[in-house]
Each structure stands twice: as structure tokens, then as C-alpha cells.
Amino acid sequence: MIKTLQRQVTPPRIKRRALSIPAEFDSDPVVWAAWLYYEEGMTQEEVADQLGVSRASVVNFLQEARDRNIVTIAVSSRHLQTIGLARELADAYGLTSCLVVPDDGGRLLVHERIGTAGARLLIERLKPDDVLGVSWGRTVQALSAALPEMKLPGVTVAQITGCSIGTTEFSPELCTSNIANRLGARCVNLHAPGIVSTAQIKRLFMQEPALVETFKIIQSSNKVLFGVGSVDDAGTAMRSGYMTPEKIAPYLARGAVGVVSGRFIDREGKPILGALDNQMIGLTLDEIAKVPERICIAGGSDKIDAVYAALNNNYATILVTDLATARALVPRATRSHRTGVSSRP
């Protein structure tokens, strides 16, 4: 294994008499075997000759060397924790895939790191003719910024929530168009406010032929990309002018812990339907849950409850998160997650 490396360096093999084990000194044959095998890349047979024992004994010595931690074989913690957790998370919540981005000592913000990894994942998974529904938020914006320029004319990127009033950098319309631009894909914006003033007006909007057309496309998404907001992270939803404290209050009172694509969920992940839902224009949680591939990009210690809720109710088939969040999520998983059983498909 390490041998190829050594072999390149190794001079022509010189066969020499086996030197007796220096028995006069207490020399531990286990240490010698470990050194010759793991550091010098000898084969077990060569080690056996050198030590003057059978190869089978060398096998035993090496086994003991590992048991006694004379040799250490380890996947470097950076990679190790990352991959190991990703695997555990995927297994624990029945995800088809999971990315855990490693800590970087605070160089980048959590959502930037997740965005970068998500961008990577996205371009690897996108296939021609895909329709990608896109939600919005800081993390989604970060993802769009991390995307490389490409030309995927066959792909459609569709905005799955209405527009916000404010003009922050991570508004729904910008997230969508940025991603579409970077990918060189077709961009389908949802030209309507995210929240209108009454249910009546929403109904009017939804009957508009232009919007009906748009919704047909949005609803044909075979992939969706969304972040998860925490409700106590007052900033995100409101800074964008999308919501106001008064509108949120009733949801909070009913136990909202998170926001997915503008919709509130409780700590189990169940949708909390309130007055506002009848004024929102965009995919519902039920519609999102029907999309075959659902990529959730979210992390940060303030979002753990919200991400758990989202995973609990199977909104995501793929999760991109950070190390700390992943660590917190694994122990929360119950057996039902593993089997993929849930109140929602």
C-alpha cells in the first residue's frame, strides 16, 4: 500500500542474512515489525525474514502494533469528521446524499461555505432539461455567487416564490436570475409579489394567464433548491421587506421554528397554515415535497431547530450543511427518519 511509494526509492534488492533478534536487549519485535512494514514498506515476508519468524507471526505482530497504537492509521480529522458525519446524517435522515463542509477557522461565514459546497453539488447534479426551482435567502445567494460561469442552455431555473418588496441582494428574483445567469440557463421569474394584501387579490393574480403559464413551469420542477430560515433570525425575512413582525406573530404563537420558501413549519416540520398563507404567491410546502430531488442548503447554530424540523418532515433529499450543525443533528434523528417513513412523502 505504502509500498509503491517506497519502491520507487528502493535500491536493487540485496538479499542478506537474517540478523538475529537482538534478544539481549528487550527489543519488542512488535515495534520492529511495525517500523519495517509501515515505515519502510517491506512486505510481511521480508519482515519475517528479517526478524527470523514466520510470516504468520508478523501478521500477529502487526495486529498487536495496531491494537497497542504503535501505529496509527487515521483519516485526517478535517476530512474524516466531514465525511463521516455526512454519511451518518444521510443515513440518519434517509437522505440520498449529504455534504458537510469542514470548519475553516472562521475565514468564511457559514452560509458562504455552505454556498460554495452547494454550488459544487448543484453543477454536478444538474442534467440537461432539468427544471430547477429556486427559493431564496442568504445561503441561496451565496451559492449563486459561488457558481462558475457555465453554459447549460437546456436547463431551466425557476423562481418558486413571489418577489419581495425590498431590494436586498438576496431577494427571490435576484437569487433566481443570478443562478440562471451563471449557469447559462433559461430563467423563469415569478412576476408577482410574494405576499399580497388579501386572499382575494391572490386569487385574482393566480388566474392571470401569464402567471398560470409561469406556475405550470414552476410546478414542473424536478429539482428544488432552498434554504431554511430560523424565525428568531428576525433579519432575513423582514429585512427584505417580505414580512413584518405583526404578520409573523400568529405563526410564532403557534410554534413556528423555521421558514422554508417563505412558509412556516413547527418543530416537527409540519406546515403551519395561517392567514398569511392565503396571501402568499409561490409553491406550497406540499408542492415542494413532491419534487423528486430537493436540495436543502442550511446551517449555523441558530438554525439547528429549523433544519431539524425540515429534515424531520422529509422536505430535503439532499442536505448541505456545516460541521457544527451536522454534529447537532445526528443525535436527534430517530429510527423513523432512517426508514424514510414520515407524515409527508
Next chain:
Amino acid sequence: MIKTLQRQVTPPRIKRRALSIPAEFDSDPVVWAAWLYYEEGMTQEEVADQLGVSRASVVNFLQEARDRNIVTIAVSSRHLQTIGLARELADAYGLTSCLVVPDDGGRLLVHERIGTAGARLLIERLKPDDVLGVSWGRTVQALSAALPEMKLPGVTVAQITGCSIGTTEFSPELCTSNIANRLGARCVNLHAPGIVSTAQIKRLFMQEPALVETFKIIQSSNKVLFGVGSVDDAGTAMRSGYMTPEKIAPYLARGAVGVVSGRFIDREGKPILGALDNQMIGLTLDEIAKVPERICIAGGSDKIDAVYAALNNNYATILVTDLATARALVPRATRSHRTGVSSRP
């Protein structure tokens, strides 16, 4: 190989739905393969199935994982010390630590084996903010080649002798920069010839502001690494263009048996000061002896006298040598070594 160990730990194998080509950070199947093979104890075939590639590719991935230090396989140098001979040597010469590398039947050259062990020891002992002074020679070069890639930005590696004229692979400047590069440490080269033509010129050099600065750093070393040359090993010092037979002759006449960092010592280890010393640019033996931790890497039957001399005068606090040399050195030790008493601090 690691399998038995892992198997004991691994829960009953549950056949799991294969995660589609695992979306990995950096889309790097190498990390994934390393994890599954080394941490989870899967066979290469199982890993291949999981990743959806051929087993041969898994072999390549694992090779790359080792090359990139995603997995680390190391015999902790601590255990080489537990070998009886190493303890005896340390005790006999008042060393704080000692490593004895086992014989390998001539597969690798002595200096290569010592270099490997020295590399291991070095990375285990380096602490943040260390300043490591580095001498030069075949063994030091071998050590640098055996170092794994790391990133220790807090460490400084400084060249303690001036440069050689020749361009051999083990010149002072290369030894230093190779070590610094491998460690990811700051590299401080001594930009001056190792030997200048007159004492007058040396004085001029030493007044140069740039060199004054460099010397401040070099002299602040809290660790030094050096080999020991034998004088009859005519090759080393001369092949590098560092010295010529005519220059060496007077030192030989006065009983020189070894060379430490370009300086001659007699069979007791005392410095032999001659004309050349006033033309050499670099740390003196007295300066080296003041460094708190002094790592000597040297061995081979032709160097026994020289290594004895170096140990006799306490130039080293740590020794890395080979079995044959260690065997020869133990009986030569006198009581005075044990107590650490010596003509030099």
C-alpha cells in the same frame, strides 16, 4: 489488514441502499474511499461498489489519499525509543531522547532510514512559534524528503550555515527550503557563501544589514537539526564545493574526526579552530551548543568516531541513529556522559 481491528468495532453489516455517486466536497472520491476503507474497514471491492467504480480505481484513490495525507499511517517515534538500545544510549550519553532505527537488510541506505525516523520525530516535536535551525548534508536532505506535506505557518526554518558553491541536492539552501516547504513553514535562508576567501571579507559580510537581520533570526533558534560528517568520508563536504582537500588538511593534521555544521571537531568533540573558521559564515559550534533542543541525525559505520565525538561534547540532546552505530556507541560511553557533565554546556 486493518480489517480485523475495524471488524470488531463495526456493527453487523447492513446492506444499505447505495448512495448514488456520493456528492462530495471537492467532488473528491478520494476522501470517500479513504474513509470507507481505512475507517470503516470495507474491502476495496466493497468501496468500489459503493462508489460505482472499478476496484483498480479504488487502489488508485487510496494511493492518492496517502500521497495527499488524507490518511496518515505512522509509527509513533515514541515507540522506537522504547527499544532497549535507544534507552541505553539515551541514558549512557545523557540524551533527552533517542531513536534507533532497525536494520532492514540493506533495502534502504542508512541515511535514508535515519532521515525517515528523524522526519517522524521532528514533526512530533515541533511546536508553534518554534525557530528550527537547519544544517545540511545527505542525512538532512533525506529527512527533508521523508517529511510529509504539512501546514505549520507559525514555524520558522532557518539556514544556519552559508550556501555552498556547488549545486548538489543536499546543499544548505536546499535542505532548508525543502524542509520549510514540506512543513509549510516560513523559510529563512542565509544568503551568503558558506566560506569566503578571507577573514576580512567575512567581516564585511557580517556587517551587512541584511545579514545582521538574518543572523538575529538564526541565533534565536530554539531547536537545531544537524548531521555529522566524518572527515574520511571525503565526499560530502567536498562534492558540494564547500571545501577542498587543501583547506581540510590542516584540520586533519590537528586530529579532526568529524564535521558538525561545517565545523571540525576532534575525537573528544572539541572544536578545532583554524584559519578556515574565520572565513566561515554560519553558526559556530558554541552557538549551536546554546540552543535548547539539538537534534542530531547521523549513523553508519564510517561515522561512529564522529558521532561519538559529537555526543561526547554534548552537541546533541536528541539522537537519531541506526542499530549498528547505536551498538557501537553504547560501550564507549563513560560515567561522565551519563550525568551530562562535559567541557561544554
Next chain:
DNA sequence: CGAGCTAATTGACAATTGTCAACTAGGTGT
């Protein structure tokens, strides 16, 4: 768009390693 190049991947075979039942050495109790 295809020729020409390089890097990555693979299947088939050789070499190395793991397993295990049989054996041996070295103690222990009677």
C-alpha cells in the same frame, strides 16, 4: 469536427495478506 494528445479507468493476472486448525514450547499441579 476529427486528429492527436494526455490523463484516468479498467480487467486480468500476480503478489501479498488474512485465517485457521494443527502444532509446539513452556509452565503447573499432582
Next chain:
DNA sequence: ACACCTAGTTGACAATTGTCAATTAGCTCG
């Protein structure tokens, strides 16, 4: 001294791993 036990060792076989030439995939350039 003898049977008995235990821990360590071994040879032979099965399983896993390394190698390498042939092939394929991905590129660049005309």
C-alpha cells in the same frame, strides 16, 4: 515424571490487494 493447560507459533489455503498493459474519456488544436 507425567498429564494438562495456555499462549504463542506455524504451514497451507483462501481472500484481498497491487500491477500493468490495454482501453476509454476528456482535451486541445488545426
